[in-house]
Amino acid sequence: GAVVSQHPSRVICKSGTSVKIECRSLDFQATTMFWYRQFPKQSLMLMATSNEGSKATYEQGVEKDKFLINHASLTLSTLTVTSAHPEDSSFYICSALPGTRNIQYFGAGTRLSVL
């Protein structure tokens, strides 16, 4: 149990376009989901906390207008990178928190490459 699916696993896009990444909890409901960014061989950096039915809480230094987060249901959160630029290229990872356990379960990540 506790499977988190992230889609797509890899995306290549042109500079200036927007990209949407989906995070789904497949066998549990998640009132809270988290979005992280990870640079090569480095740790995870929390970008924002997403709560179902309310606005996301962004970490300091993360542009909320650039990284749009929507948590429309208890099993789905989306991250949209708007007007992507090459510096946005990174590995984006989501995690989901089941309401019954205080453990974050991670998706497999999305490799974004902006040309």
Added chain:
Amino acid sequence: TQLLEQSPQFLSIQEGENLTVYCNSSSVFSSLQWYRQEPGEGPVLLVTVVTGGEVKKLKRLTFQFGDARKDSSLHITAAQTGDTGLYLCAGNSGGSNYKLTFGKGTLLTVNP
């Protein structure tokens, strides 16, 4: 801001050797988790420690939570090439939103 200092950052050893990874903080955590991550994949939870002084074993891996719940260690006995990966510790301070503070990670390479 809570910080978790993880060391060493890089570790390259031969198969069969033992190793220890450390995770230290000046802050108290209500729980601490260890993850292992392979390239291009998300972190996979290895263990959660909650009680000060707790020791948990997972086959050749031994995890310890400090008495004061400010530090933790991961010890691997007789490392295998399959242990290669990025090991991450992450602490939870007990807030209602369950945010995790991650250490910088230890990139372990086990050579045959």
